[in-house]
Amino acid sequence: MAKARIAVMVSGGGTNLQALIDAQISGIIKSGEIVLVISNSHTAFALERAKNAGIKTFSITKKECGSQQSFEKALIDELEKENIDLIILAGFLSILNKSFTDRFAKRIINIHPSLIPSFCGEGYYGLKVHEAALHKGVKVTGATVHYVNEIPDGGEIILQKAVYIRKNDTPETLQRRVMEQAEWKILPAAAEICSRKIIENKEI
Numbered sequence: 001m002a003k004a005r006i007a008v009m010v011s012g013g014g015t016n017l018q019a020l021i022d023a024q025i026s027g028i029i030k031s032g033e034i035v036l037v038i039s040n041s042h043t044a045f046a047l048e049r050a051k052n053a054g055i056k057t058f059s060i061t062k063k064e065c066g067s068q069q070s071f072e073k074a075l076i077d078e079l080e081k082e083n084i085d086l087i088i089l090a091g092f093l094s095i096l097n098k099s100f101t102d103r104f105a106k107r108i109i110n111i112h113p114s115l116i117p118s119f120c121g122e123g124y125y126g127l128k129v130h131e132a133a134l135h136k137g138v139k140v141t142g143a144t145v146h147y148v149n150e151i152p153d154g155g156e157i158i159l160q161k162a163v164y165i166r167k168n169d170t171p172e173t174l175q176r177r178v179m180e181q182a183e184w185k186i187l188p189a190a191a192e193i194c195s196r197k198i199i200e201n202k203e204i
């Protein structure tokens, strides 16, 4: 059976991308193949990870496109050129407009480092999410993989995993544990679930 063609979109270090690459090698992801990594920064370390794994990369900044619309057009052109079936946002820090998310409805997934609907939506990214969780004093946090629609962190939930907060946690220690215990596990698992769904529907 043909595999779903996956594009991973990144902005930074790319540890989630690495988890996806490793999951492909170990066979956790078997229904899809990462064929493209897109970055909105030319210097993201994630691009190195992609190159080391022999995956095609494409980077473009909003600034050099001049507008959100032409930025999204450039992304769409690249995704269509590569016949992408599934887009995985793995630490992609740019908001995508409704015209983009509608075009790939149920074909874009995102990892968010909290248990949605807590600590999510506009302004909740990176360490800010973990700062908010610690400030609120919740005892359990975690990560969520969800479909992407026009509402930031608002699409249907696919997988979640809980992580306990420790007494001496800082935003940094919590961020690391949420990644290790939750993000790096549920993102590859969700990638496999969605890839399998896509190829099964193609067969019908």
Ligand code: GRF
Residues within 6 Å of the ligand: 010, 011, 012, 013, 014, 015, 016, 017, 046, 090, 091, 092, 111, 112, 113, 126, 179, 183
């Ligand atoms: C992760 O915490 C992810 O949940 C969030 O951005 C961070 C990306 O980290 N959306 P990395 O680039 O995958 O290391």
